[in-house]
Amino acid sequence: MSKVKLSMAEQAEAFQLSPEYVRISMAAAIELGLKPGQLMRGCGCGCINLLQNYPEGCYANCSYCGLARERPGVAEENSFIRVDWPLFKTELVAEKIAEKEARSEVGRVCISQVQDPRNNEDLLEMTRIIHKAAPSVPISALINATTMTEEVLLQLKIEGVDIIGVGLDGAAEEVFYETRGKGAKGPHNWEGHWKIINRARELYGPMNVNCHTVVGLGETDRELVDLFAELHEKKIACYLFSFNPEEGTVMQHEERQPIDRHRHIQLVKYLIEHMDVDKSAIEFNENGLISRINVDQKILETAVGRGVAFMTDGCPDRHGVMSCNRPYGSYRPGEEFRDYPFPPNENDLRVIDSQMRLNEVAPKNNVGQIS
Numbered sequence: 001m002s003k004v005k006l007s008m009a010e011q012a013e014a015f016q017l018s019p020e021y022v023r024i025s026m027a028a029a030i031e032l033g034l035k036p037g038q039l040m041r042g043c044g045c046g047c048i049n050l051l052q053n054y055p056e057g058c059y060a061n062c063s064y065c066g067l068a069r070e071r072p073g074v075a076e077e078n079s080f081i082r083v084d085w086p087l088f089k090t091e092l093v094a095e096k097i098a099e100k101e102a103r104s105e106v107g108r109v110c111i112s113q114v115q116d117p118r119n120n121e122d123l124l125e126m127t128r129i130i131h132k133a134a135p136s137v138p139i140s141a142l143i144n145a146t147t148m149t150e151e152v153l154l155q156l157k158i159e160g161v162d163i164i165g166v167g168l169d170g171a172a173e174e175v176f177y178e179t180r181g182k183g184a185k186g187p188h189n190w191e192g193h194w195k196i197i198n199r200a201r202e203l204y205g206p207m208n209v210n211c212h213t214v215v216g217l218g219e220t221d222r223e224l225v226d227l228f229a230e231l232h233e234k235k236i237a238c239y240l241f242s243f244n245p246e247e248g249t250v251m252q253h254e255e256r257q258p259i260d261r262h263r264h265i266q267l268v269k270y271l272i273e274h275m276d277v278d279k280s281a282i283e284f285n286e287n288g289l290i291s292r293i294n295v296d297q298k299i300l301e302t303a304v305g306r307g308v309a310f311m312t313d314g315c316p317d318r319h320g321v322m323s324c325n326r327p328y329g330s331y332r333p334g335e336e337f338r339d340y341p342f343p344p345n346e347n348d349l350r351v352i353d354s355q356m357r358l359n360e361v362a363p364k365n366n367v368g369q370i371s
């Protein structure tokens with residue numbers, strides 16, 4: 001049921017709406033000097049993440065999301081992914097981006113769509129505003145696949161977008177249906193999402209399209225590993241997020257997946273994407289959880305020791321270096337890291353090692369030889 005009773009024209013008067021206004025992640029607001037504060041260990045926020053703002057939040061109804069249609073309260077009062085996303089005039093944000101770009105360099109800007117009848121026109125306009133103010137800053141569009149069209153994908157490219165992100169979130173069809181599709185009284189459709197992902201891949205090229213994937217929505221490890229392998233094969237990036245229950249959402253009482261599971265998933269993803277490991281090297285138990293990683297010990301040690309597997313993964317800057325590090329994207333301030341927004345130091349690696357309990361899935365004296 002709709003939370004806002006005003007017509008679109010009345011909403012424009014009553015609310016501060018996109019494209020004129022935009023939400024910005026707290027980390028990005030701090031980075032641009034729009035909010036006071038400091039990020040942990042001075043890590044910086046590589047990517048300026050922006051979000052469309054409408055009074056409903058989002059007309060979709062994903063069961064884990066703070067912007068979902070049926071979450072109580074209007075979007076103005078709610079938080080999205082647990083930390084506040086303050087609202088500013090888009091022109092002001094563009095100005096701040098241009099100022100920072102002149103001082104040093106802005107890694108990337110990302111504009112996220114929500115489901116709303118105005119979202120495509122507004123995304124194009126917001127892209128124009130940012131691109132005009134800071135033409136050399138790369139721009140990603142995190143699109144809402146359900147309302148996206150081929151024509152808009154092409155227009156976005158003309159307006160300056162070089163990377164398309166898609167919130168697939170659910171790693172497999174059933175979990176997608178239950179958390180985002182009809183099972184959640186939501187509009188999203190698995191096949192429709194793949195149609196847009198594949199079309200975007202054709203239009204934008206290798207590694208210029210990515211799928212956000214959430215660990216902990218009810219999927220199995222096997223489904224995640226199949227998805228990693230498929231996306232790797234198609235040269236579509238896969239960026240991991242970790243489910244964290246959001247108050248007031250349908251999944252508010254669901255537990256997060258254990259940290260050792262998350263670490264195993266991160267490691268296996270890295271092995272498939274960066275160490276040429278085939279998915280057949282991974283074994284699963286009867287519940288579809290990873291039971292054995294049959295990979296040479298040296299490869300495993302290298303993968304773990306580099307630490308990159310446990311960092312946030314996201315779109316790169318103009319030099320090809322990971323830019324979208326999303327501080328607090330998968331955990332609340334003060335909670336343990338799920339993904340590190342900076343390279344883990346020696347102490348972090350020790351923590352990761354103890355969390356991972358690698359010996360349980362890759363015993364030192366009993367590993368295979370996949371390389």
Ligand code: SF4
Binds near residue numbers: 058061066068144
């Ligand atoms: S489409 Fe995105 S913003 Fe909208 S409810 Fe789903 S996850 Fe949230």
Ligand code: SF4
Binds near residue numbers: 049142
């Ligand atoms: S990884 Fe970051 S920059 Fe890339 S689409 Fe996702 S949120 Fe946007």
